[in-house]
Amino acid sequence: MSINKQHHTKGTRVAFYLRVSTGPQAERDLSIPDQRRQMKMRCDMEGWKVVGEFKDACSAKSDRRPGFQELFQVIEGGGKPFDIVMVHSLSRFFRNAVELELRYQQLRKLGIRLISISEETDDTPTGRMVRGMFALNDEILSYKISRDVSRSLRENARQGFWCGSTPPYGYCLEDAERRGARVKRRLAVDPVESELVRQVYRLYLSGNGSSGPMGVKxxxxxxxxxxxxxxxxxLWGVGAVHRLLTDPVYKGEYRYNRNGSVEEVVEVDVPSTIDAATFDRAQRSLRQKNPRKTAPRTSNGPTLLGGIAKCGKCGSAMTKRTGKSGRYRYYACSARNRTGEQACEGQSVPMEDLDDLVTDHVSRRLLNEARAEALLRELVRRQAASDVTKMHALEAHRKRFDDAEAGLRRLYTAIQHGIIDPDDPTLREQIQTAKAERDAARANVLAMERSLAPENRLGAQATGQFTTLLRNALVRGPISFRRAYLRAVLERVEVHDEFLRIHARADTTKINNEPRLAAAA
Structure with missing residues (x-):
């Protein structure tokens, strides 16, 4: 095939586009230098001038590539900055036959040629056909490689091995076995990070000892x-904490390729960080607080018994109503409010009276001295167990800090003695990574030391004082604490004409008797 070179004279301006498929390939620094060397040889032979270079380390299935986008931003900026865009092969430019031809024609209209030094074609009908065949073959090959790699990764996951991505917080990777030159790795519980994961679940379900269950924020x-x-x-953010509370990996269930089709998802057993019962409790609580399923005013509003007060006649929720321009507040049957007397005869109870009656009854039945003493003993036991765990975690954080500090010193020493070139492009990233690891370890050391300080430990308070403290918190404390506590111990409160029927949760000490509404008067 004849190639028309009449427009490519000495001094022709050339921009290189270099690409490898992955970051590790770029780090090994083999393919891109070879592409550059061969393309430079071609330019030297023709007398062309290299005026720009753009490169990527990602797939060419789409144009979502930083270097590729930068190349076309320069081209579309006007002024025809290049005469030629040169690639080693068409597959370096695109692995999609249609997109390749569209970009080829876009460049041609701007007076710029796309030249592949290993698959050069012209603009004749035959040249376009040959270029299309090259591109289609590259696209098919890319699809086959992608399919084979996906199949291999799924099989790797079925055998219980980790497939290369960063492990979830709370986990690390450990070598499992060697197969030839490759080391297979499995997920393992990180002794330091996993303790923080457990702490997050404790905070969400129980609080920090001085509060009720805490929300994500x-x-x-x-x-x-x-x-x-x-x-x-x-710093931690809402999204990161929410992932800790919702990822089933923490109860020992990891789903590889979970965004794929059903038949492509692989269930992998991994070590659990928390028990399944704790994880499931957290999921139930999250679903209950989901604003799509529970109205925000029920979960977050100022109504103490919102979500648990039920009409004793029809079972509907008792919701807040006001009278006299908001001066009076009531719990009223929501079914009657919505659809009238045909749905339910309904009833209305002063909000303050019902709140006081329920909290007084619960405090007397649950917060007696015997139960308070049991709670106090359990808190002291948990504090002691937590301190032992924290001491182990503190030592691990101190070791991480020392290791990171030593790594930084080694880098600086190597620079000082000329072992490492200070202009090495990877040096800055190594130093930043080492500093980040050191600073994270230092922050965790300080946090652990504060949590172990004597003033933060639970003292041996008298049972009577502890009982009074809890009762006061339930009766007069912040409504967020009072509501969280009542929702934790009560399933529902049925409001009948002259009495209440209080149903405790299954895992709560039984609350019996039926307080009468008359007692609230």
Whole structure:
């Protein structure tokens, strides 16, 4: 095939586009230098001038590539910055036959040629056909490679091995076995990070000892205020904490390729960080608080018994109503409010009276001295167990800090003695990574030391004082604590004409008797 070179004279301006498929390939620094060398040889032979270079380390199935986008931003900026865009092969430019031809024609209209040094074609009908065949063959090959790699990764997951991505927070990777030059790795529980995961679940389900169960945002604030940091040394956020509370990997269930089709999802057994019962309790609570399933005013509003007060006649929720321009507040049957007397005869109870009656009854039945003493003993036991765990975690964080500090010193020493070139492009990233690991370890050391300080430990308070403290918190404490406590111990409160029927949760000490509404008068 004849190639028309009449427009490519000496001094022709050339931009290189270099690409490898993955970051590790780029780090090994083999393919891109070879592409550059061969393309430079072609330019030297023709007398062309290299005026730009753009490169990527990602797939060419789409145009979502930083280097590729930068190339076309320069081209579309006007002024025809290049005469030729040169690639080693068409597959380096695109692995999609249609997209390749569209980009080829876009360049041609701007007076720029796309040249592949290993598959050069022209603009004749035959040249377009040959170029299309090259591109289609590349696309098919790419699809086959992708399919084979996906199949291999799924089989790797079925055998219980990890497939290369960063492990979830709370886990690390350990070598499992060697197959030839490859080392197979499995997920293992990280002794330091896993303790923080368990702490997050404790905060969500029980609180920190001085509060009721905490919401996701409150947990984020608690973690950051107590000096805890993420693996990268940054502040915790709502999304990261929510992932800790919802990822089934923490109860020992990992789903590889979970965004794929049903037949492509692989269930992998991994070590659990928390028990399944704790994880399931957290999921039930999250679903209950989901604003799509529970109205925000029920979960977060100022109504103490919202969500658990039920009409004794029809079973509908008792919701807030006001009278006299908001001066009076009532619990009223929501079915009657919505559809009238045909749905339910309904009833209305002063909100303050019902709140006081329920909290007084619960405090007398649950917060007696015997139960308070049992609670206090359990809190002391948990505090002691937590301190032992925290001491182990503190030592691990101190070791991580020492290791990171030593790594930084080694880097600086190597630079000082000329072992490492200070202009090495990877050096800055190595130093930043080492500093981030050191700072994250230091923050966790400080947080652990504060949590072990004597003033933060639970003292041996008298049972009577502890009982009074709990009762006062339930009767007059912040409504967020009071509501969280009642929702934790009560299944529902049925409001009948002259009495209440209080149903405790199955895992709560039995609350019997039926307080009468008359007692609230």
């Amino acid at each position: 409150a947990i984020v604030n608690w973690l950051n205020e107590n000096g805890h940091r993420t693996r990268k040394g940054s």
